Amino acid sequence: MTESLQPVIVGAGPAGIRAAERLVRAGLRPIVLDEGQRAGGQIYRRPLIDDGRSYRSRYGSEAGKARRLHEAFEAILPAIDYRPETLVWNVSTPERGNQLDVLLAGVHRQIGFSQLILCTGATDRVLPFPGWTTPGVYTLGASQTALKAQGCTIGDRVVFMGSGPLLYLVAWQYLKAGARVEAVLDTAPVTSKRHLLTLAIHAPRIVALGLSYGLQLQLAGVKIRYGVRPEAVLGTSQVEGLRYRRRTLTGEAVESIACDALAYGFALRPETQLADLAGCRFRFNGRDRVWLPERDALGRTSRSDVYVAGDGSGIAGADASEISGELAAAALLEDTGRALADAAGLVAARKAILRQRDILEQAFPFPDDWLETVPDETTLCRCEEITIAEGRRAIAAGSIVEINRLKALSRVGMGRCQGRMCSAAATELLSGACGTSAGEVGRLRAQAPVKPIPLGFGGSVEAEVRS
């Protein structure tokens, strides 16, 4: 095999770095494109400058993994073509050739690829509630990023809400950082925690850490509530408090709590826009209530020159992302005749983690009754400022049963974020209104550019042709 390959990896997080590492080991020189300023992704996000904090201070229990990942990246840096601060905003379909449209320093470039490994990661998954657009309301991931990468806490007196292990981890991190954690509001019923017993068999470390965080929070006097549904943010120009309902032994109670910041979220949602633009086939994943690019155990997609890895191919966490990055690279090497994948061990390791995810979802379930508990005047699409009521009216007026139709007729998902922040809610709204399930209303089709690009591109396109 003497054809020259130009593999391109999109994303320099855990998946992208391990994919690059594997390719480098096989003697290839991948182009690695990352939107951020420093490699590492989000979980292992690095600050803009060295701020003197230790790995333990920044990454806690995951300090060792973070260090090893960063060191791995530094080690392969001389052997890769690394382009930070580069936004990949479009992928051409097979009939149009293998091109990525990217933006670097305001200039449009096209980069050709022979194979593409998409390691595009994830964002927080959120649902709307009254006041969620108020300054001081952030996602759970945002509250962690603020502390990790910028050394700030959102506010002084913070309430954390949502579902997932991140909820307890971040609350605990804020406690350690000197913020007042006013409450941890778990939207899952306390009974769902019995699944942690099962999880403890498969992933004892995760459970032990989680229980430890919970215990420390309780010992610090933090209010912990279960079965919570928010009613409204208090305060108009800034967060001043939160009113919420919670399940009690006898029924329901309404409580209010003063705070100056609120962080919330319900696990993560994958970034799949580039896989969509690349023409990959998608399949609905019922557990995560999201459409994912079809992938085999190694990360091959329906397009023979495109591979997916990491949370962008399905939420599974940083450990699984590292494994799947290596697997995708292994598949690429096998498919190009360079090496047998010999991936059975990695595949098994990833499968084990995915089994843990199933249990995690049961312990921290998605609140699928959410929209029944939220008033219709609530903003549904924060970019276009469309309310739930307007969405319902459009659904009724247009007999809408499909989410792209909902977008066309109501503008939900038409704003700058392209539905990242509202698609989960739009899916629940539409499927609820139609009486169908989340997988039966279609998926928001990606449109280039996947993130906003400047109108003044900066002159003619610079194309990089594969030699």
Add this chain to the structure above:
Amino acid sequence: MSMNPLLRRRYRLDETLVPFTLNGTAQTGRRGDTVLTAILSVSGRLRQSEFTGENRAGFCLIGACQDCYVMTAQGSRVRACSTALLADMAFITDLGAVSETAHD
């Protein structure tokens, strides 16, 4: 209308100061700040939404939600959470405030 700072610094407190201007008033950030951190460490808003005029101050902090755009005094806009703060940057988050450059 209260506009208290939304972010509290816990680290880099002694880091090199970086001067910038917010609504015509001199402010200081720290080396290593993003524009978002710098502005929200001293104030409570980044912009007003297009359709209802409500205050916005970012949301996801990782460049996904596209809510943290802030206007510079030169009339351009930057995504605050993913833009590094540089000395002498000037931002406008209150269109009613005095600005150094006239807009069309």
Add this chain to the structure above:
Amino acid sequence: MSRRISVDVAIIGGGLVGSSAALAMRKAGLSVALIDRGYCGAQASGVNYGGVRRQGRPPEQLPLSQRAHGIWPQLKAMIGIDAEYMRSGHLKLARTGKDFAKLEAYAETVRDYGLGLELVAGSALVRRFPWLSAQAVGASLCPDDGHANPRLVAPAFAGAAERAGAIVLEQTPVREVAATGNGFEILAGDGIEIRCQQLVNSAGAWSDRFAANFNEPVPLTRIYPSMVVTEPLPLRLPVSMGEQGGSFYGRQVARGNYVMGGGRGLPLGDPDYSRPSVTAASSVMQRAITLFPHLAGAQVIRFWSGTEAEMPDGNPVIGPSETTSGLLHAFGFCGAGFQTAPAVGEVLAELVTEGRSTTPIDAFSIGRFRKVAANTAASL
């Protein structure tokens, strides 16, 4: 699952032409079935630029266009929404002296059609339109032309037709259609049988299949617009703009987004789907910055494309079939069908109820391609 429907008129294609025809025919007391293989208005009717303009059309289209001009202001009463229609004016720029001469010649040609064209040149251009960078020699303004939101109009017509009693079948592809000697029989969707006296072929870019089905092949080609949308921005552009001799067009909607287009998109492996060409989109973006310097800091948030149909002479096909009694055609609007479609719907209703149209449509006869069809057949 089978279903039998019997109607006076079946309309294949629920774009703006078909759905406005369905409403017009219901108002005339006919029973109607409107059939679309997808959602009504999701193709050309929903992905076009949104210009509602008369200026620039060849004179033979102007009677139809003027008729439509009288319908657009009545949308709210007819279909329940105004679909963001506004008479912003349509300003056509001339970059060179030669282009301006063409604008002058056109204005002269259509002088009697009542478009109210105003030619503006030189310093008057900059004075009247201060937001426009002085890159044009002159322009022609049609003050009462405008724009609307293409995504909303056809679905609203289909909805109004349904409320008026039309049977609307979405997600229902036509499998077979044939003349029976006493009307037509259609097999569609999941075993739906439709019998009708008259049939309308308003199937957009798919109309050529139906025309061929009735032995009237036409030289229809697919074209794909390349559209660019910005984020919402402060209102600055009061008119819908085009360029003589150039391919840029742009408007700013009430919510502030700039919607701009030019050049062509590209089909995907499946020609029913398309993407904007990045080259075309880049050209549109660069032209926009040149024309509107105030957009220097603006961002593009979306490209879109879609499938439109073009006929070689730039005119649509409207009128009775030459081979089959009771069959009417209305397709091939060359990316300019949005404004005229509500009038085409009324014309189709007239053709059904009275056998003739009060608006001249002879120039759009399918017969003009007869020679081409014969040559094609002979060469096979």
